Amino acid sequence: GQNIDQPTEMTATEGAIVQINCTYQTSGFNGLFWYQQHAGEAPTFLSYNVLDGLEEKGRFSSFLSRSKGYSYLLLKELQMKDSASYLCAVRSLTGGGNKLTFGTGTQLKVEL
Amino acid sequence: NAGVMQNPRHLVRRRGQEARLRCSPMKGHSHVYWYRQLPEEGLKFMVYLQKENIIDESGMPKERFSAEFPKEGPSILRIQQVVRGDSAAYFCASSPPGDSLYGYTFGSGTRLTVV
Numbered sequence: 001g002q003n004i005d006q007p008t009e010m011t012a013t014e015g016a017i018v019q020i021n022c023t024y025q026t027s028g029f030n031g032l033f034w035y036q037q038h039a040g041e042a043p044t045f046l047s048y049n050v051l052d053g054l055e056e057k058g059r060f061s062s063f064l065s066r067s068k069g070y071s072y073l074l075l076k077e078l079q080m081k082d083s084a085s086y087l088c089a090v091r092s093l094t095g096g097g098n099k100l101t102f103g104t105g106t107q108l109k110v111e112l
Numbered sequence: 113n114a115g116v117m118q119n120p121r122h123l124v125r126r127r128g129q130e131a132r133l134r135c136s137p138m139k140g141h142s143h144v145y146w147y148r149q150l151p152e153e154g155l156k157f158m159v160y161l162q163k164e165n166i167i168d169e170s171g172m173p174k175e176r177f178s179a180e181f182p183k184e185g186p187s188i189l190r191i192q193q194v195v196r197g198d199s200a201a202y203f204c205a206s207s208p209p210g211d212s213l214y215g216y217t218f219g220s221g222t223r224l225t226v227v
């Protein structure tokens with residue numbers, strides 16, 4: 001089976017940097033994704049890692065260590081609109097090869 | 113270029129009725145996935161389908177729930193004899209064949225309320 005852990009909630013200040021961690025256990029690892037979900041809306045794609053290292057995309061970066069089963073999402077220059085749930089998801093080669101298993105999400109609150 | 117279309121957006125059913133949720137994938141996407149989300153919880157996988165095939169239904173409850181993705185038309189998630197515990201947001205997602213660098217594209221969801 002698969003197990004994905006991430007903190008339930010975090011609070012940060014506008015303009016600051018926040019790091020959201022995700023640990024996972026899976027067989028047949030085939031990529032890790034981060035999604036953002038605002039309340040009452042659909043999840044939207046943020047980043048994808050399949051090899052070890054850091055992927056940077058504007059204010060958002062994501063890191064992966066496959067040997068440690070660990071990823072983080074780094075958000076810089078936080079804005080109020082970044083208040084949302086951040087979902088870590090792992091793709092596995094099992095079960096048809098395209099299935100994403102999601103963590104329970106980290107609710108980020110950005111304060112003034 | 114329409115995204116993933118789900119309807120209805122909101123659905124209210126009385127206990128014991130049937131609920132039918134529809135999902136049209138993005139153009140060019142042949143894989144469809146259904147997820148359920150309870151308030152303040154993560155997305156729980158239900159079923160993964162390709163045209164006329166169920167690839168993985170390991171997350172589907174054994175009774176009352178079924179899904180299809182016919183050759184023509186949208187994918188349908190069907191819940192028979194709904195109970196209050198079925199109240200949730202149901203999200204459909206789609207992806208192209210092969211390993212997509214973007215994972216899935218999600219629809220806006222159907223919020224089912226059972227009264």
